[in-house]
Amino acid sequence: MRYADIMPLRRGHALVIPKVHCSRISELPSEYAAAVGEVVSKVANALTKDNSGLNVVCNQEYAQAVPHVHYHIIPAPILNASPPAPSTSGPLSHRRMHQAEFEKRDELDDEDAEALVKGIRAHL
Incomplete structure (x- = not known):
């Protein structure tokens, strides 16, 4: 796995x-599934205070890089904040827009990461 594959998709x-190990969501015991669902909802709520769009993703086998059930909660991009470079061939397709966003990912420095975590925790 490349380092770029494990970086967050966006802020x-x-x-x-x-905590229980299951490689497939279909094997997750119902009490854990219920608890995880509650946590996903709480984290999603905390992340949507400034931007209501988000994706929740849980892969099973297909596109699953880590064989342990886990959910990604990914805030949607704020498209007007920093649009990708203009294209001379007209509007960007959704695929190209997502590719451009993927390419401009970068790491948070420690201070920004701490501030982000504090902000999310304040909404939990």
């Missing part, structure tokens, strides 16, 4: 990981 990208 606020969070993971919810159950």
Whole structure:
């Protein structure tokens, strides 16, 4: 796995990981599934205070890089904040827009990361 594959997709990208080990969501015991669902909802609520759009993703086998059930909660991009470079061939397709966003990911420095975590925790 490359380092770029494990970087957050965008600011606020969070993971919810159950303590019980299951490689497939279809094997997750119902009491853990219920608890994880509650946590996903709480984290999603905390992340949507400034931007209501988000994706919640849990892969099973297909596109699953880590064989342990986990949920990605990914805030949607704020498209007007920093649009990708203009294209001379007209509007960007959704695929190209997502690719451009993927390419401009960067790491948070420690101070920004701490401030982000404090902000999310304040909304939990």
